[in-house]
Amino acid sequence: MGAGDHVDLNGFIAGVKRRNPGQDEFVQAVTEVAEDIFDFIGDKPKYHEAQILRRIAEPDRVVSFRVCWEDDNNNIRVQRGWRVQNNNAIGPYKGGIRFHPSVTESVLKFLAFEQTFKNALTGLPMGGGKGGSNFNPKGKSVNEIMRFCQSFMTELYRHIGADVDVPAGDIGVGGREIGFMFGQYKRITNHFTGVLTGKGLEWGGSLIRTEATGYGAVYFLQNMLKSKGMDVAGKTAAISGSGNVATHAAEKVVQLGGKVLTLSDSEGFIHDPDGITQDKIDWVKTHKTHRRGRISEYATEFKGSTFHGGGARPWGVPCDLALPCATQNELNGAEAKLLLQNGCIAVAEGANMPTDLDGVHIFKAARILYAPGKASNAGGVAVSGLEMSQNSARMSWKEEELQAMLKDIMSGIHDRCLEYGRSADGHTDYVKGANIAGFKKVADAMLAFGVV
Numbered sequence: 001m002g003a004g005d006h007v008d009l010n011g012f013i014a015g016v017k018r019r020n021p022g023q024d025e026f027v028q029a030v031t032e033v034a035e036d037i038f039d040f041i042g043d044k045p046k047y048h049e050a051q052i053l054r055r056i057a058e059p060d061r062v063v064s065f066r067v068c069w070e071d072d073n074n075n076i077r078v079q080r081g082w083r084v085q086n087n088n089a090i091g092p093y094k095g096g097i098r099f100h101p102s103v104t105e106s107v108l109k110f111l112a113f114e115q116t117f118k119n120a121l122t123g124l125p126m127g128g129g130k131g132g133s134n135f136n137p138k139g140k141s142v143n144e145i146m147r148f149c150q151s152f153m154t155e156l157y158r159h160i161g162a163d164v165d166v167p168a169g170d171i172g173v174g175g176r177e178i179g180f181m182f183g184q185y186k187r188i189t190n191h192f193t194g195v196l197t198g199k200g201l202e203w204g205g206s207l208i209r210t211e212a213t214g215y216g217a218v219y220f221l222q223n224m225l226k227s228k229g230m231d232v233a234g235k236t237a238a239i240s241g242s243g244n245v246a247t248h249a250a251e252k253v254v255q256l257g258g259k260v261l262t263l264s265d266s267e268g269f270i271h272d273p274d275g276i277t278q279d280k281i282d283w284v285k286t287h288k289t290h291r292r293g294r295i296s297e298y299a300t301e302f303k304g305s306t307f308h309g310g311g312a313r314p315w316g317v318p319c320d321l322a323l324p325c326a327t328q329n330e331l332n333g334a335e336a337k338l339l340l341q342n343g344c345i346a347v348a349e350g351a352n353m354p355t356d357l358d359g360v361h362i363f364k365a366a367r368i369l370y371a372p373g374k375a376s377n378a379g380g381v382a383v384s385g386l387e388m389s390q391n392s393a394r395m396s397w398k399e400e401e402l403q404a405m406l407k408d409i410m411s412g413i414h415d416r417c418l419e420y421g422r423s424a425d426g427h428t429d430y431v432k433g434a435n436i437a438g439f440k441k442v443a444d445a446m447l448a449f450g451v452v
Contacts, residue, residue, distance in 0.1 A: 012034055030057045056116060065082075088165075093165035109130075114373065116128025220410050268296065271305060319339070326354065333361075
């Protein structure tokens with residue numbers, strides 16, 4: 001097929017599957033974007049002729065490496081590490097590092113692909129990347145985690161830099177792990193530079209980074225509701241997860257007058273019909289972060305609440321609002337139907353691709369307010385981008401300034417989704433709007449650079 005030949009959507013997806021065998025998560029992410037982009041570029045031959053979508057769906061590079069470390073019993077352990085640098089058309093690669101047994105090349109490629117569009121939506125100059133390892137920090141001592149992080153960075157350092165690729169945290173990688181990796185980077189290179197975000201405040205970090213993803217998802221949800229003359233106040237919310245994103249999303253819902261009914265982890269979910277108040281959220285934060293406890297213990301601590309085990313998910317609990325904040329593909333088609341049957345009017349994704357393709361199609365067909373993660377969970381990377389700016393200028397902004405900027409960025413993303421997703425009857429397809437707005441910014445930059 002020649003460079004200028006047009007291929008239909010099914011042909012394009014077949015090619016992605018052929019080139020990426022066994023990489024189901026990556027193919028899913030590309031399919032979800034391509035479904036909207038093909039309509040948009042149908043009458044725009046410049047994007048077809050330059051094969052822009054084909055090029056975005058092929059990472060600039062995928063770096064894979066061995067990570068050797070020694071556990072506390074002097075056993076040599078071997079993990080695999082990756083860094084996927086998907087696209088740097090509008091800025092340095094930017095995206096988190098994830099430490100979890102589920103990490104594979106496919107998962108990181110899907111995350112880096114999504115990150116490319118998410119970062120473009122923020123309006124900040126950041127490309128898309130993602131990295132990680134199949135290392136499981138659970139049950140490891142602090143010294144074991146330190147040794148692993150140092151070994152991981154000993155390989156990664158040669159592929160990153162403040163103007164090249166700026167990683168951040170993700171699942172399994174918090175401030176402690178960022179500290180260990182930054183210390184090793186500084187030790188090897190002798191450079192104190194903004195090469196990582198999510199750093200401690202004492203050494204170049206930014207205020208509100210911890211809260212940003214969860215808060216940003218609720219700010220986006222608030223924007224969607226306001227567009228229909230509604231508000232978060234008085235609404236009930238089902239939230240999955242109990243980590244950083246979930247607890248801060250719950251916190252912001254409570255601050256805005258909503259009632260949070262659920263939180264979850266890999267073992268199951270808790271349902272508190274009395275509402276998960278700020279005091280209860282604070283207990284969960286301490287319990288999960290400092291005690292490394294399980295969410296099931298919430299039901300013992302707070303009377304009237306129940307725990308549903310066996311990996312159960314909270315989408316059967318009747319609610320007005322749903323915020324999936326745990327991990328990819330945690331909400332399937334059957335659960336999407338159940339949410340709709342129980343009266344859910346809005347879904348804002350706090351995690352990356354938490355809804356599978358069946359669920360996405362069901363939400364879109366129902367024409368509810370549905371925000372994809374690349375739009376609604378962009379608050380975290382937005383504040384990471386602001387941390388990069390602060391590092392470059394050797395300065396820091398106050399919390400109220402950053403809160404205002406975060407709100408402004410989420411409002412801007414909402415406006416960009418409206419621009420490309422609103423139809424003549426007033427309905428907004430936020431998935432379509434986010435995909436097209438993100439694609440157009442990256443694609444136009446790529447066109448300017450020629451065939452590279």
